[in-house]
Amino acid sequence: MSGSQPPGRGLYVSLLGIDGIGKSSLAQRLTRDLRERGLKVLPLSWRDCLDAQLPGWPQQALRTMWMDTYRLMFGSTIDQGQHIALPERYADWVEERAEERLSELAATPSSATTGPLAAAMVEFAGNLVLYSEVIRPALERGEIVVQETFPYKHVLKEYLLAVYAANRTGTGAYHPQEIDPLFTPMEEFFGGPLNPDVGVFVDGPPELALEWRLKQSGQVGVMEDLRIAGEPGFDGFVRLQSECARRFLEFARKYGWQRHEVRDAPADSNVRRGLDILLAEISRLRPHWQLGRCAGVAAEPAEPE
Numbered sequence: 062m063s064g065s066q067p068p069g070r071g072l073y074v075s076l077l078g079i080d081g082i083g084k085s086s087l088a089q090r091l092t093r094d095l096r097e098r099g100l101k102v103l104p105l106s107w108r109d110c111l112d113a114q115l116p117g118w119p120q121q122a123l124r125t126m127w128m129d130t131y132r133l134m135f136g137s138t139i140d141q142g143q144h145i146a147l148p149e150r151y152a153d154w155v156e157e158r159a160e161e162r163l164s165e166l167a168a169t170p171s172s173a174t175t176g177p178l179a180a181a182m183v184e185f186a187g188n189l190v191l192y193s194e195v196i197r198p199a200l201e202r203g204e205i206v207v208q209e210t211f212p213y214k215h216v217l218k219e220y221l222l223a224v225y226a227a228n229r230t231g232t233g234a235y236h237p238q239e240i241d242p243l244f245t246p247m248e249e250f251f252g253g254p255l256n257p258d259v260g261v262f263v264d265g266p267p268e269l270a271l272e273w274r275l276k277q278s279g280q281v282g283v284m285e286d287l288r289i290a291g292e293p294g295f296d297g298f299v300r301l302q303s304e305c306a307r308r309f310l311e312f313a314r315k316y317g318w319q320r321h322e323v324r325d326a327p328a329d330s331n332v333r334r335g336l337d338i339l340l341a342e343i344s345r346l347r348p349h350w351q352l353g354r355c356a357g358v359a360a361e362p363a364e365p366e
């Protein structure tokens with residue numbers, strides 16, 4: 062993240078972190094804080110774009126790819142003896158509450174390697190479109206784009222689910238060693254053209270995220286543990302998320318992200334420390350926005366010790 066962009070251009074801020082570790086809480090607080098200072102902020106996710114006022118291109122492509130990631134993850138799933146039928150049209154998708162129904166699946170038999178692997182590729186493709194057609198134009202209009210989850214997370218998780226499934230079944234068309242080389246160029250692209258101006262890795266123990274998630278909703282999401290790879294249970298949450306956290310830290314170090322360490326403390330104190338890091342980094346890159354009062358807070362780069 063160079064900060065070499067000309068003044069007048071907006072700023073792309075993105076957060077990376079495991080499921081339930083507090084990214085959204087921090088992103089919402091940042092959005093509120095920057096707006097109170099009179100800055101133009103666009104909180105942005107792929108999900109929000111599906112129902113936003115966008116032209117046919119890119120909206121149709123974003124809707125189709127969004128549905129296809131689910132179709133690939135769950136298309137081969139059998140629930141209560143029947144194949145899950147997913148609607149083709151977006152209007153039916155909304156009407157039939159397809160995502161909510163999928164999130165209610167108690168256990169998902171493995172769709173082996175192909176589904177999650179193909180989902181990772183489509184997820185990546187969708188984010189290529191999202192960046193060039195939605196994020197970049199907003200930056201050119203001078204807006205601050207706040208993305209509560211850097212989409213590297215979703216691509217990594219789907220890829221890891223493919224690897225877990227391949228390792229577990231030992232069958233299927235693709236072997237773990239064969240899958241690996243597919244992921245590397247996508248990761249490099251996230252660290253290259255898709256890398257935000259300000260990236261903060263929200264780091265913290267998966268056990269804490271699990272505790273908060275269970276308090277929040279009493280369960281973990283269907284994509285947050287290893288049930289898709291054939292291993293139901295909370296152990297799968299901790300295993301999958303620990304591997305994600307390890308890879309996120311590597312990514313953060315390699316591509317110049319800051320690290321915000323979440324502690325077992327009240328949500329507000331974690332959010333405040335995260336906000337300080339974000340504001341300090343934003344002030345450094347855009348001194349003319351005069352966020353002055355926070356500029357003295359030192360951010361912690363995710364450098365190797």
Ligand SMILES: Nc1ncnc2c1ncn2[C@@H]1O[C@H](COP(=O)(O)OP(=O)(O)OP(=O)(O)O)[C@@H](O)[C@H]1O
Nearest residue numbers: 079080081082083084085086273277326327328331
């Ligand atoms: N320090 C904290 N103490 C207690 N609860 C917390 C803390 N930080 C966050 N939470 C709670 O944990 C839950 C998940 O937080 P949040 O939605 O911000 O995480 P996230 O990283 O955005 O999750 P997701 O992966 O779903 O996007 C929320 O219910 C939130 O209120």
Ligand SMILES: [Mg+2]
Nearest residue numbers: 084085209210
């Ligand atoms: Mg979130």
